[in-house]
Amino acid sequence: MNDILQSAPHTDLPALSLRGVSKRFGEAEVVSDFSLDLYAGEFVALLGASGSGKSTTLRMLAGLERPSSGQVLMGGVDVTDLRPAARNIALMFQSYALYPHLTVRQNIATPLRQALLSAAARLPGAALLSAKTRETEAAINSRTQSVAQMLRLDGLLDRKPGQLSGGQQQRVALARALVRDPSAFLLDEPLSNLDTALRHTTREEIRDLHRRTGHAFLLVTHDQADALSMADRIAVMIAGRVAQCAPAADIYHRPATREVARFIGAHRMNIFSPGPEAASLHPRGAQDDIGIRPEALHIDPKGPLSATLQCAAFHGEETLLHLRSDSGAELLAVTDGSAPLPPQGSKMRFAAPAARLHCFDAATGIRKEIAA
Amino acid sequence: MRPRESLTSLVLTAPATLALVIFVFLPVAVVFLLAFTNYQIGAPGLGWVGLDNFEQLFGSRLGRNALLNTLTYVAIVIPASVGLGLLVALGLHALARSMPRLSDVLKAVYFLPVAATLVAMAVSWQMLLHPSLGLINTWSSALGLPAPLWLSDRGLVLYTLSAIGIWQSVGYNMVLFLAGLAAIPPALYDAAEVDGATGGWSRFWLVTWPMLGPTTLFVLVVTAASAFRVFETVATLTKGGPAFASDTIVYALYREGFVYFKAGYASAITVVFFLALLLLTALQVWVIERKVHYR
Known part of the structure; x- marks a missing residue:
């Protein structure tokens, strides 16, 4: 990289x-x-x-x-x-x-x-x-x-x-x-x-x-x-x-398609199907897929995304969080290995910088550029 | 291991060990002893004759004739059946890519002589080789070629038997070589292709032949062992004749031991035969083994 x-x-x-x-x-x-x-x-x-x-x-x-x-x-x-x-x-x-x-x-x-x-x-x-x-x-x-x-x-x-x-x-x-x-x-x-x-x-x-x-x-x-x-x-x-x-x-x-986005990266990209959850991240989420890499998600008590912590895997320099969003989708987030974590099963909120959101056409999977 | 377990192991191996000792090691030991006596089957006693039996084998015209015939037979059959086996295997291996069905049929055809009983096959050969009625001579005289006495010409009979020996063992060697060919990693042929070994000849020398080394060694040992033991065709087709022209060492052994009941002399032949085969195999394994496994 x-x-x-x-x-x-x-x-x-x-x-x-x-x-x-x-x-x-x-x-x-x-x-x-x-x-x-x-x-x-x-x-x-x-x-x-x-x-x-x-x-x-x-x-x-x-x-x-x-x-x-x-x-x-x-x-x-x-x-x-x-x-x-x-x-x-x-x-x-x-x-x-x-x-x-x-x-x-x-x-x-x-x-x-x-x-x-x-x-x-x-x-x-x-x-x-x-x-x-x-x-x-x-x-x-x-x-x-x-x-x-x-x-x-x-x-x-x-x-x-x-x-x-x-x-x-x-x-x-x-x-x-x-x-x-x-x-x-x-x-x-x-x-x-x-x-x-x-x-x-x-x-x-x-x-x-x-x-x-x-x-x-x-x-x-x-x-x-x-x-x-x-x-x-x-x-x-x-x-x-x-x-x-x-x-x-x-x-x-800037992955050109949803498949490339999923394939590239140490951790699989989170992709939100069009819906209120995707729209809460970016207005385009109402009709398009919105993708966020796990490493772009960060814990933010005022963030738009709410999810339940399923389990946390400690990898030394980073911790991998397996989450379930309120709409039931599996999510992955990466945090600093030294960050304090709430117990399993608790609600957490996340945010992602707009520049690190990816938007894909829901039908074809082709990347759509979105303004940061 | 606890004593109880050792005892169990002992009990488990005992029947096989016992059978092996009684039916293999003991008879071999008896044969080695008999080789130095003049014992005849059914005789009330026997006398110690030292090396007389061995002297008879190597000193008499008849003994030397059998040895020489066997060596001639082996010298023809080994290279021919190993070489032909390799050729056929290479051909059928290549054919399997373009015409797999035909290749499979031919494999079965080549393997038939191996699967068939040689004694029964010898009867067919006898009919084929019959001087006047046999198919071979009928055809060769129809084509204006001479019709030789395949099995009763003293100068020809050994070569006829060699040809049958080759016919019989090519299929087995082919199967072994086919297995060897299938085990060659395809990447090596790709590497040879990239490295510029594009012709069949250079591919053969760069990849096929060296990679078949262990197979070839095994085929050589197996072919040598079976060629030295040539018996069925001699016994059924020629009885060692005419005039001992096709007498071989194992046939002589059978004749002396089971026709003339000279157990002592037959034992001496067995000992020589056994030691010769042992030496040959050891030599092949020691000398060639080092060169074929590339360590």
Whole structure:
């Protein structure tokens, strides 16, 4: 939510773009009319719940899956029919997909060996016969070495993946993806197999890697904390469509639809259906949905909203209040962890600043701007 | 563990242990002892002959012939049935994506020889291979090809039996390889694709073959064990003939022990056979095991 990098000014064509791409598996349409531009040096996150079609989108970008309709462009060139290696796109897999029989060095070198050496030259001992093969091998080796150094893998080059920790395996997967100097870098849930402490350092590492390499990065994740903290822009994907594509702060502060508003944020947004309660918060509440984030609600004895405290969950720095409003709706509010609380079952009153109210069309769920 | 529990465990395992000792370990021990005697089944006594039986096996023309025939048979059957099993499995695995029904039917067809009784199948083979009336020779002479005596030509009979051995074991190896193929994580193929291993050949060497390592080891051990034990086809089709051209070690063991009742000599063959199989399996497991599990 904080420390948002402004997207670089886009002068050239996007490094990677999807134009009206759809993907059907049998009857089911997993991705519908998806368009997205990814510019060089940009870090975009594709955020969606599981089953939202984000992994399929990633596979179509990488070339592992062919779109049912639409185009994949790279630098303005149609690459829809090109295979992954020809697109020169790097992909880091959620499971890392390291070759278990190869050492770290061989794993990292694989994309280069496949690209630069013929099948015959890849045979063991081929370097003994040909000076040219020897030269190529040496070049591959030095490139492998430098990428390994960048990712602090120097000491591990002769180990097998099975002998490495999860974090080390992840860095090997990053190294293998980066070794070719790709034109775009796709990451599929890169942090999902790491523990909390490692996640934080790895987020920093990936951001740092992005800054140093200057490649276009696309992160696919279901974890909004990953997306909000790493990406310049976030594309929120709901049911196979882009619901909103904007910088992180915009997504959080000005969600384009009710679904995005519910999906984004550590705590689920409170949404009031049109009625007297919504109208008490804002006059538009008479005919539109009114949304308030739990962290925007504060205890105010003179506030317009009255609710009964169901239970309070203490989380250290904050306390989560589960409430039931007078009209019977479930509400969530976040207060300072040190604030004194009344006993369970007591009535409380809340207020919210008008600037932090959201208004959505009750029928379509589309955001309506309201004057503060 | 409290003594009461130990007692319960003991009581529970006792029947199986007892049966194992009486019916497996004891007979094996007796066989090992008999191997050094001239005991004949039904004879009132026996004499200690030391290594005479082993000398007969390795020293006599007949003994060496059986050993050599077995080794030849094994040398043909192991690589051919493992290789063909892998090929068929790869083909059917790929076919399952485009034509799953056909792939399933073919899997069943390839597995039939494994499920069928080999002795009964041998009868069918005998009819197929009959020099003048058999289907194979009828067709080959119709096509103007020579009609060899598949089972009574001394130079040919061992290869005919090898072919039947391969036919019989390919299906089993195919099933094992199919299971191995199904266990390869699809993400590895995606990774290979992204890394530029786009051709079937490079995909095979980068992902399929290394990931099939443990399966291949198991298939090798199982195929070797069954190939060394070749007996049914020999007994039903050739009786080791003509002129011992298809005599194998297990058939010789059967003949010496159950036709000539030379229990001592048959025991010696059993001991050699047992030790050879044990050594082979241990070798395969020790040497290759290290290379296939990538630790």
